[in-house]
Amino acid sequence: MSADVARGHGGDCGGGGDPPRWNSNRIPTSCETSKQKNKRGPSKGKNLEAVWKANGNRPLPVLFDKSFEGTYYGLGDNGTKMNTLLGSLVRTLVPPYYLSWDEVPVEVKAPIIPRVETFFDIGRNTHDWERINVGLDRYCARRYADNKWKLHDYFKKQGGRNNVARARRNPPSRLTLETWNQLIDVFLNQKWQDRSNKNSDNRKKQRFSSFHGTRSYINTRFKKMNPETKQIQGAIENWHDNHFKENRGWANEQARLAYEQLVVEKQIQSQHATSSSANGFVVNEGAIFSKVFGDRRGHNIGLGRKLKRPSGLPCSSNTSTPSSYETMKQMIQGAQEASDRHHE
Structure with a gap:
């Protein structure tokens, strides 16, 4: 089977640690994932800044999967770097207290695409853009959910629903007390609890064990x-x-x-x-x-996600993008360090 991919066209388009502190004005500058039990070798994401500079500070081309129904998942080294940056932006730009990714306001999601486009050509001007954008949105949704579950695990360790008062007094060091209490309100929401129980039951029903971990x-x-x-x-x-x-x-x-x-x-x-x-x-x-x-x-099963949703991430051309080199360098550093600790 030949590689069935969508691609950009040259860049001419515009655990051990606590869970992350949310600050809407902050750009990711440090590792913001919980520790992994099993350490792995140096990530190729370490070379993001070098690769970006070698490309003349122009967006790096990314391939997207179009096989079968099309997962539109970022592929190869550049796809992995892009996915890492997406995860870093979701963790640092989007507060964790929304019930789900789909309920995050458009204006909160708006900075993501422009910031990704600083470093990656994601095919904005191609005929595949609508599907690519939906794929990016679904990847962000996955990262948002993963981060929320890590925070929920921390909540349970601090007393959970059995000792809410104690949990409220002990926010993760990277979350403000106000944000932490807003998130706890979500964890106590009946809709969240029902969804949590359903997901737990679904995991118990999984038929197939595998050796590929979180890799798609x-x-x-x-x-x-x-x-x-x-x-x-x-x-x-x-x-x-x-x-x-x-x-x-x-x-x-x-x-x-x-x-x-x-x-x-x-x-x-x-x-x-x-x-x-x-x-x-x-x-x-x-x-x-x-x-x-x-x-x-x-x-x-065995192939990957389906893209059925008609909407993707907001990508208005009016959305401002970071322009200074120092700002972009901070973003790259955040993606690099997150990549070293988080297996995408």
């Missing part, structure tokens, strides 16, 4: 692109690699059985093509995954 399926496939043919790894082969290790075997029995079903369906599809003498036949892995796993709202 499409990025693990993209990283295994054939350098000569420019073909990214097939989704079925990727399922095998993400759920099987030579020294550990299958992540669980369900993952093994699913892989066997995928292989069988691929063989059936190929046999039908042979019997009908179809020319130029290409295996439709999207159809195979849909048949094996069924359809799910918002997500294709």
Whole structure:
């Protein structure tokens, strides 16, 4: 399967630590993620400033996934750097006390796209822009939810609903007391509690264990692109690699059985093509995954997210962008340091 991507066109468009303190006027300048139990090596995000300078201080091109229904997830080194910057901006520019990302006011989200465009060409003037923007919005929603759950874990450790008074007296060092109490009000909201319980139940129902952690399926496939043919790894082969290790075997029995079903369906599809003498036949892995796993709202198992929402991030050309080099350097530094501690 060749790389099916959307791209910009040259940059001519405009845990151990506490959870982050929110300040709407502050640009990310330091690592603002909780510690990971397992440390990893130096992140490629460390080179963001160097890469940006080497590109003449012009926006870096980003590839976006268009395979199957299109996740429009940022791919490759530049995509990873962009995702890291997005996460850093969400953590520092958006207060955590909204019930969900979709309820964050437009004016609060407005600075995100212009600041990302300082460093990355995200295809504003391409025909894919609407879908790209929705993909960026959904990535921000994921990061916003992840940050809120970390804060919720901190809330529970400080007493949670069993000792709300104690929790209110002990805000994380990076949140103001006012912001912390507004967030606690959200945690005590019945709608939040119902959603929390539902998500907990859904996690218990997950059938497939895996070894790929928080990395997206499409990025693990993209990283295994054939350098000569420019073909990214097939989704079925990727399922095998993400759920099987030579020294550990299958992540669980369900993952093994699913892989066997995928292989069988691929063989059936190929046999039908042979019997009908179809020319130029290409295996439709999207159809195979849909048949094996069924359809799910918002997500294709083994392939990634679905983009159904019509709206994306606000991107008015009237929104001001940071212009001074020092301001941009601070933004890059924040993305670099967050990348070193947060696995995107």
